[in-house]
Amino acid sequence: MKPLxxxxxxxxxxxxxxxxxxxxxxxxxxxxxxxxxITCEGGFSDGSSAAGVAVRVVDKDxxxxxxxxxxxxxxxxxxxxxxxxxxxxDAGEGHQIKVPGKEIF
Amino acid sequence: xxxxxxxxxxxxQPNCGKSTVFNALTGARxxxxxxxxxxxxxxxxxxxxxxxxxxxxxLPGTYSLTSYSPEERVTRDFILHQAPxxxxxxxxxxxxxxxxxxxxxxxxxxxxxxxxxxxxxxxxNRGMTIDTEALxxxxxxxxxxxxxxxxxxxxxxxxxxxxxxxxxxxxxxxxVDYREMTSYISSLQERVTALSDLGDLYPLRWxxxxxxxxxxxxxxxxxxxxxxxxxxxxxxxxxxxQFRVAMDTAPDMHVANCRYQAAExxxxxxxxxxxxxxxxxxDLIDTLVCHKIAGPVFMVGVLWSLYYLSIVxxxxxxxYTWPLxxxxxxxxxxxxxxxxxxxxxxxxxxxxxxxxxVNALLNYIPIFFILFACIAFLEDSGYMPRMAFxxxxxxxxxxxxxxxxxxxxLGGIYVGGCxxxxxxxxxxxxxxxxxxxxxxxxxxxxxxxKVPLYxxxxxxxxxxxxxxxxxxISTISMLMVLPVSKLLTLTVLKDKEAAPFVMEMxxxxxxxxxxxxxxxxxxxxxxxxxxxxxxxxxxxxxxILLQFPGIGPERMDHYQARRDATVSxxxxxxxxxxxxxxxxxxxxxxxxxxxxxxxNKKMRVKNPEAARxxxxxxxxxxxxxxxxxxxxxxxxxxxxxxxxxTLIRERSQLLQEMRAERIDNSFxxxxxxxxxxxxxxxxxxxxxxxxxxxxxxxxxxxxxxxGALYEQGxxxxxxxxxxARGEEGFTPLHALALMMFMALYPPCLATSIxxxxxxGSIKWMLFAMGYPMLLGLVVASLIFTGGSLLGLSGLxxxxxxxxxxxxxxxxxxxxTARQADTA
Numbered sequence: 001m002k003p004l005x006x007x008x009x010x011x012x013x014x015x016x017x018x019x020x021x022x023x024x025x026x027x028x029x030x031x032x033x034x035x036x037x038i039t040c041e042g043g044f045s046d047g048s049s050a051a052g053v054a055v056r057v058v059d060k061d062x063x064x065x066x067x068x069x070x071x072x073x074x075x076x077x078x079x080x081x082x083x084x085x086x087x088x089x090d091a092g093e094g095h096q097i098k099v100p101g102k103e104i105f
Numbered sequence: 106x107x108x109x110x111x112x113x114x115x116x117x118q119p120n121c122g123k124s125t126v127f128n129a130l131t132g133a134r135x136x137x138x139x140x141x142x143x144x145x146x147x148x149x150x151x152x153x154x155x156x157x158x159x160x161x162x163x164l165p166g167t168y169s170l171t172s173y174s175p176e177e178r179v180t181r182d183f184i185l186h187q188a189p190x191x192x193x194x195x196x197x198x199x200x201x202x203x204x205x206x207x208x209x210x211x212x213x214x215x216x217x218x219x220x221x222x223x224x225x226x227x228x229x230n231r232g233m234t235i236d237t238e239a240l241x242x243x244x245x246x247x248x249x250x251x252x253x254x255x256x257x258x259x260x261x262x263x264x265x266x267x268x269x270x271x272x273x274x275x276x277x278x279x280x281v282d283y284r285e286m287t288s289y290i291s292s293l294q295e296r297v298t299a300l301s302d303l304g305d306l307y308p309l310r311w312x313x314x315x316x317x318x319x320x321x322x323x324x325x326x327x328x329x330x331x332x333x334x335x336x337x338x339x340x341x342x343x344x345x346x347q348f349r350v351a352m353d354t355a356p357d358m359h360v361a362n363c364r365y366q367a368a369e370x371x372x373x374x375x376x377x378x379x380x381x382x383x384x385x386x387x388d389l390i391d392t393l394v395c396h397k398i399a400g401p402v403f404m405v406g407v408l409w410s411l412y413y414l415s416i417v418x419x420x421x422x423x424x425y426t427w428p429l430x431x432x433x434x435x436x437x438x439x440x441x442x443x444x445x446x447x448x449x450x451x452x453x454x455x456x457x458x459x460x461x462x463v464n465a466l467l468n469y470i471p472i473f474f475i476l477f478a479c480i481a482f483l484e485d486s487g488y489m490p491r492m493a494f495x496x497x498x499x500x501x502x503x504x505x506x507x508x509x510x511x512x513x514x515l516g517g518i519y520v521g522g523c524x525x526x527x528x529x530x531x532x533x534x535x536x537x538x539x540x541x542x543x544x545x546x547x548x549x550x551x552x553x554x555k556v557p558l559y560x561x562x563x564x565x566x567x568x569x570x571x572x573x574x575x576x577x578i579s580t581i582s583m584l585m586v587l588p589v590s591k592l593l594t595l596t597v598l599k600d601k602e603a604a605p606f607v608m609e610m611x612x613x614x615x616x617x618x619x620x621x622x623x624x625x626x627x628x629x630x631x632x633x634x635x636x637x638x639x640x641x642x643x644x645x646x647x648x649i650l651l652q653f654p655g656i657g658p659e660r661m662d663h664y665q666a667r668r669d670a671t672v673s674x675x676x677x678x679x680x681x682x683x684x685x686x687x688x689x690x691x692x693x694x695x696x697x698x699x700x701x702x703x704x705n706k707k708m709r710v711k712n713p714e715a716a717r718x719x720x721x722x723x724x725x726x727x728x729x730x731x732x733x734x735x736x737x738x739x740x741x742x743x744x745x746x747x748x749x750x751t752l753i754r755e756r757s758q759l760l761q762e763m764r765a766e767r768i769d770n771s772f773x774x775x776x777x778x779x780x781x782x783x784x785x786x787x788x789x790x791x792x793x794x795x796x797x798x799x800x801x802x803x804x805x806x807x808x809x810x811x812g813a814l815y816e817q818g819x820x821x822x823x824x825x826x827x828x829a830r831g832e833e834g835f836t837p838l839h840a841l842a843l844m845m846f847m848a849l850y851p852p853c854l855a856t857s858i859x860x861x862x863x864x865g866s867i868k869w870m871l872f873a874m875g876y877p878m879l880l881g882l883v884v885a886s887l888i889f890t891g892g893s894l895l896g897l898s899g900l901x902x903x904x905x906x907x908x909x910x911x912x913x914x915x916x917x918x919x920x921t922a923r924q925a926d927t928a
Contacts, residue, residue: 025420025423025424025427025468027427029708029709030708031704031707031708032707034734034735034736034737035736035743035746041708072761073754073757073758073761103710103711103712105707105710105713105716
């Protein structure tokens with residue numbers, strides 16, 4: 001039946017879209033506490049909480065140094081690594097933000 | 106001239122560049138409203154030419170002036186009752202002959218008409234030369250050639266408008282020769298004059314022709330305005346019958362034929378075609394684009410690009426535009442009354458809520474800009490009607506229209522669309538019933554904001570079958586949308602206007618940058634102007650629902666006691682550091698604000714120089730405070746710094762608990778509790794109810810709210826573990842019911858506003874908010890209660906429901922397709 005065929009085509013082309021899962025604009029920024037630790041704060045542009053979103057600290061080759069999730073205040077505090085590093089906020093594909101250590105003040 | 110005010114109506118067929126002419130004439134001086142009672146947009150604008158102010162009304166694009174569609178009736182009523190000083194009939198010069206059919210109907214209404222031959226450039230490219238002077242002589246009205254997208258002919262048009270408006274015409278316009286019907290028409294004219302005074306109100310000949318055609322709206326007009334209408338209409342029926350018998354053809358067919366022949370007779374001598382042989386470029390493109398197999402493939406490609414550019418890339422751009430909106434929020438926040446340790450002044454809470462609501466919508470602007478530009482490109486290029494043509498065969502079975510394709514792709518036919526731009530793009534659907542049906546079903550598609558909740562629930566309850574669960578939720582929305590659309594079409598929408606699928610396939614042409622960007626800018630600007638008022642009204646209502654009655658005095662005492670304990674333990678911590686005096690009384694809040702401001706600013710900088718500048722600025726503002734924010738090696742300062750951090754964290758904790766409690770004790774919270782007797786069938790307890798009701802403001806917050814509800818455990822636990830443990834009675838069946846409810850959940854605030862804008866009525870907005878709730882509850886109850894009774898597991902229930910939905914969709918497709926259209 002013709003409509004069925006078209007339905008199948010629609011579904012097939014829908015496959016392109018899987019994996020593109022994102023909410024509103026994600027926000028993530030970090031702050032140097034001045035005591036050897038940094039605090040990062042996540043969120044979404046509509047004001048929703050980012051509690052529970054995965055965060056990772058990686059070195060310059062992408063090796064994971066530390067991983068955790070944002071706490072109930074959408075925050076993450078961690079000891080500043082000695083080597084070059086970046087902090088990654090990972091709220092799903094297309095929704096990742098990477099903050100390089102040298103841009104944290 | 107005599108007048109210094111002119112009312113000008115723009116009329117013409119769709120896709121003739123009428124909107125471009127309207128925009129070129131009026132620029133940004135535009136106003137949009139709806140014609141009363143229908144979802145047809147009324148665009149008005151104005152411009153000044155010399156000393157004369159010209160008000161321009163852009164009538165909807167129609168092919169004819171009968172009464173089949175609301176567009177046609179709106180156009181006709183405007184010309185009849187508002188008596189514009191002049192009507193500019195804009196047409197696509199390359200389809201002159203077909204467009205003249207419409208012109209003749211305008212001329213019969215005996216109003217001053219200017220023929221605007223637009224898109225002359227396209228006609229020339231197709232090897233056509235049009236003798237405009239001969240055409241003007243033949244028709245007896247002024248003819249102005251333009252190529253508005255190329256910026257040509259605008260002044261000529263304005264000059265002609267000024268000259269023609271309200272003038273007695275120098276020559277008699279051409280008339281259609283109705284041949285054998287002519288005598289019937291004149292007899293009917295005499296009869297009308299004898300039996301009524303309609304002739305004083307309306308053009309007599311036009312009235313007679315329309316009555317011979319059997320136009321229902323004109324018959325209604327006769328009934329309304331004439332006492333002795335029964336006799337008059339009986340005479341009309343008699344004439345029609347006589348004509349039918351004498352000529353062996355339906356009177357309306359005869360009228361149409363005569364008009365076409367008249368159009369042909371006038372157009373033919375005016376057009377010369379250069380000797381270009383072979384297929385035109387348009388025909389060549391069409392062999393590919395309307396091909397049985399290549400056509401749909403090409404369409405998928407176009408739709409995918411559109412989706413990719415506007416939604417995916419649009420979101421990328423919001424990363425750069427969001428800081429501007431955030432900056433605006435900070436500005437507002439600075440002028441509002443400052444918050445106390447735990448008490449936030451109501452006025453502050455209210456205005457920040459308002460700014461957040463407006464910002465949430467303004468954040469879509471980059472997406473809209475790209476989207477509107479893409480749509481303008483597709484419209485101008487001429488591809489849009491072809492796409493609609495390909496999809497109409499499927500969609501018409503479900504009460505939708507070929508042109509519902511674009512809105513549905515944007516809304517998330519699979520996973521990850523956005524209902525706001527989708528609803529906004531329904532504007533182009535020419536048939537009112539399909540348009541409303543599309544607007545009403547779009548919110549059920551999988552918008553991006555629903556995805557986090559799906560992922561959350563699937564990770565907990567369907568972890569073993571993630572792929573299947575994701576496939577289920579991605580495709581089920583399509584299987585819900587089609588039957589629901591059919592259901593709506595057969596019930597609430599059954600009295601709405603349905604138009605036959607008539608779309609002309611205009612020749613392709615390359616859109617200009619100016620035309621596309623101009624159109625996109627204008628639509629974005631209109632969007633901004635429209636949303637601001639509505640969003641404020643809705644935000645106020647929801648604010649009240651969420652804020653009141655609020656936390657009772659007893660609980661407030663409890664929070665105040667906790668505040669006092671927190672603050673006094675802070676003072677104990679810093680005793681003997683030498684900083685006690687700096688933190689006394691009001692200074693403590695000043696310190697906290699100083700800290701927060703410093704942190705916020707530091708988070709935004711990207712290079713060491715800017716960071717140092719901020720340090721200098723804050724040190725200059727308050728050196729004592731600054732030494733606490735950046736304690737360095739000072740032992741005392743470090744001690745205070747630590748105590749401050751604890752204090753700030755505890756304050757956040759208190760504020761968060763109070764926020765949750767305020768929602769529980771709000772009208773919305775009460776509603777959640779009151780709904781338990783109903784929602785229990787779907788497996789929702791009152792906490793889930795409150796979270797779902799709160800999600801109306803924006804669906805993302807459902808994740809946050811559910812997180813807050815189940816957070817009693819340790820702070821380091823993830824939301825998933827908290828949820829799995831916090832609700833011990835929760836099973837995959839509960840989760841499935843919740844997911845399906847979320848899939849059918851009422852549109853978010855932003856979408857509701859878009860629905861109001863596009864449907865033009867609060868009633869439809871409320872309906873769009875109400876019926877999905879009911880449907881969602883029914884479906885969720887079916888899954889939960891039905892599944893429990895049958896003893897199905899979550900996965901089994903999922904499969905059963907999927908088959909049920911698939912069966913319903915296929916069955917619905919076979920119920921009588923689009924009745925009343927064949928008439």
